[in-house]
Amino acid sequence: MRTTRFHGRYEAEGRRCEHPACNEAGEFRAPGGGGHGFDGPGNWRWMCLDHVREFNAGYDWFEGMSVDEILDAQGVASGWRTESSTFRPTAGVDGMPRWADFDDPLDAISARAGGIRSRARREAEMAMDGRFSREEAQALEEMGLGLDADRTRLRRRYSELVRRYHPDRNGGDRKFEARLGRVVEAYQLLRKSSAMG
Secondary structure (H helix, E strand, O other): OOOOOOOOEOOOOOOEOOOOOOOOEOOEEEEOOOOEEOOEEOOEEEEOHHHHHHHHHOOOOOOOOOHHHHHHHHOOOOOOOOOOOOOOHHHHOOOOOOHHHOOOHHHHHHHHHHHHHHHHHHHHHHHHOOOOOHHHHHHHHHHOOOOOOOHHHHHHHHHHHHHHHOHHHHOOOOOOHHHHHHHHHHHHHHHOOOOOO
16 A cells, blocks of 8 residues: 655645646645755745656756856865855854865864864863863863963953954854853853862
């Protein structure tokens, strides 16, 4: 017995198939007009199963692209050049290497993994020192401070980081808001610590 469930099926919710000679429910998406983007086609057309199969059989993703655009889209590194938050120039602000500085994806991954390992090692060394708890060691790492930090250096570093990450200092851009929140939490924990001289 064949199942009646199909991958990609959406409840019709009153949509009709967009094929001109069909009155069935439009339960399947097909690429529409509006051009392609990173996440797929711009708009969707809604069709019944038979008409979406017919549409897909003749669909050409590269329609309307030049030869250079097609070759670029099919290139091995096409996804590598796609800008994401880890590729932006601001990606390295919290001590990790910027992926945009590497030509080879494997070199970038290796450097990033090394940064994560060395950060974990530094946190462990601070926690093993005995003066700081594990949470306090993580907070010191978040602030970019070492074991020799005192309250004066903590306040100075806190002021510097707040100025760097606050939206008012970045033209209203809130992209560093999560980082700023972590800095504030770390400062609140460390300023109450008895280990801070």
